Amino acid sequence: VTRIGIIVGSTRPGRKADSVARWVYENARSRDDAAFEIVDLADYDLPHLDEPNPAAASAGYEGAHTRKWAARIASLDGFVFVTPEYNHSTSGVLKNAIDFLYVEWHNKAAGFVSYGLSGGTRAVEHLRLVMGELQVADVRAQIGLSLFTDFTAENELRPAGHHAPLLATMLDQVIAWSNALSPLRRQAEVMRAHGS
Numbered sequence: 661v662t663r664i665g666i667i668v669g670s671t672r673p674g675r676k677a678d679s680v681a682r683w684v685y686e687n688a689r690s691r692d693d694a695a696f697e698i699v700d701l702a703d704y705d706l707p708h709l710d711e712p713n714p715a716a717a718s719a720g721y722e723g724a725h726t727r728k729w730a731a732r733i734a735s736l737d738g739f740v741f742v743t744p745e746y747n748h749s750t751s752g753v754l755k756n757a758i759d760f761l762y763v764e765w766h767n768k769a770a771g772f773v774s775y776g777l778s779g780g781t782r783a784v785e786h787l788r789l790v791m792g793e794l795q796v797a798d799v800r801a802q803i804g805l806s807l808f809t810d811f812t813a814e815n816e817l818r819p820a821g822h823h824a825p826l827l828a829t830m831l832d833q834v835i836a837w838s839n840a841l842s843p844l845r846r847q848a849e850v851m852r853a854h855g856s
């Protein structure tokens with residue numbers, strides 16, 4: 661079964677990211693074309709990147725925290741990145757977590773759910789540039805939640821009605837591209853197993 665990870669892109673105390681990720685999960689879980697799981701960066705406690713070699717050097721990971729994070733991302737076929745907008749970009753904690761790995765991201769698909777004063781769309785634009793470098797196929801449909809109209813005054817998530825159908829479309833696209841790229845993932849695994 662196709663496995664899609666919903667990556668929670670903030671670890672800030674009082675973060676909105678977890679309620680947004682939960683909304684994605686609750687909308688996705690009844691689908692029978694993929695299995696969904698929440699991947700919470702707060703569970704990984706990654707330091708600022710502390711691997712002596714860049715992940716792209718394929719020299720192996722020294723840190724147990726890196727190996728644990730790598731195993732989780734390697735186990736997934738596609739992603740939904742849940743990202744806040746911090747200073748017109750994504751969060752530092754999410755970028756740092758992305759930078760820890762390389763081959764684990766390759767030939768997979770991704771969609772985005774952002775939030776911010778203007779829907780967090782600038783964070784997604786930056787993430788799309790990063791995805792290109794990591795050979796992640798980023799889909800067109802994206803959800804931008806407004807801090808003004810999709811959350812209550814008590815900061816509870818109450819997404820406007822148009823977001824759920826768009827989320828379904830985005831998930832359709834992520835699943836389709838995750839499946840379409842699976843031969844490339846298998847081929848890369850075989851080549852790695854043969855040391856080439």
Ligand SMILES: Cc1cc2nc3c(=O)[nH]c(=O)nc-3n(C[C@H](O)[C@H](O)[C@H](O)COP(=O)(O)O)c2cc1C
Nearest residue numbers: 670672675676677744745746747748775776777778
């Ligand atoms: C350091 C920082 C920078 C921010 N910059 C922006 C911004 O550029 N645009 C925006 O729409 N919201 C910005 N915000 C507001 C966040 O989108 C809002 O606080 C959101 O809840 C953060 O996500 P989180 O609660 O999951 O951490 C910023 C918040 C922080 C903490």
